[in-house]
Amino acid sequence: MARYQEINPGVMTIVTFPYLFGIMYGDIGHGLLLTTFAALLILGERSLSKVSNEIFQLMFGGRYLIFLMGLFATYIGCLYNDFFGFSVDLVGSGYTWQKLSNVSHHEKEFPMYPVIPDFRGSGAVKPAKSVWFGIDPAWAECDNKLTYINSIKMKCAVVIGVVQMVLGILFSLANHIHFGNWLHVVWLHPGNHLSPLYIRIHGFFDHPQMGEVI
DSSP: OOOTTSOOTHHHHHHHHHHHHHHHHOOHHHHHHHHHHHHHHHHTHHHHTTOOOHHHHHHHHTHHHHHHHHHHHHHHHHHHTEETTEEOOSSOOSSBOOOGGGSOTTSOSSOOSOBOTTOOSOBOSSOSSOOSSSSOGGGGGSTTHHHHHHHHHHHHHHHHHHHHHHHHHHHHHHHHHHHTOHHHHHHHOTTSTTOHHHHHHHHHHHOHHHHHHO
16 A cells, blocks of 8 residues: 555556456456456446445445446457357467368267368468467467366466566665655665565576565
8 A cells, every 4th residue: 555655656556456357357248247247336336325235345346446447358358269268260370270171980960180281181280370469379279278278377366467567666665765765775676686576586487496485
């Protein structure tokens, strides 16, 4: 919580927190339900503000935040190609698949492996083109889909976490400069390579084993 004359970090977290929620909760159907629920709370806020139920008032007080969370969840769900847990094909796949009529009778009823664009029959390791939006829908049929999607979620979450930490440090630096706390600027600013804060951040993200020790 920012004190008087300090930079308010809420301006940053009002965007990064819903986006981080969307990364973990990304689904088109669930995101639309959440967005619709929050939109109804916003549209009927005059009458709903009179409801005395304590649990409802907790949700009602965060209606704008819930609305942003639903929007980000829907957007990330489009990137994941997930609709209520079912995989959907929104933008098409970058892989080229052989037609069902060309599949051998000894194989299953649908082609299991993509082929290169000239249809010579060899399996394609890389797609013929990259999809312009989101994750390639072909991953939905892979055995390692869960591992791949979870890896993307983890990396995106780490990136957002690092951005929040860096912005928090910069806000703290600006506050110390504003109040003239030059001792904190010298010893806590990560630009100073002798700063304990710099050593800790450097250990966590550049040398994970060092970060565990710290």
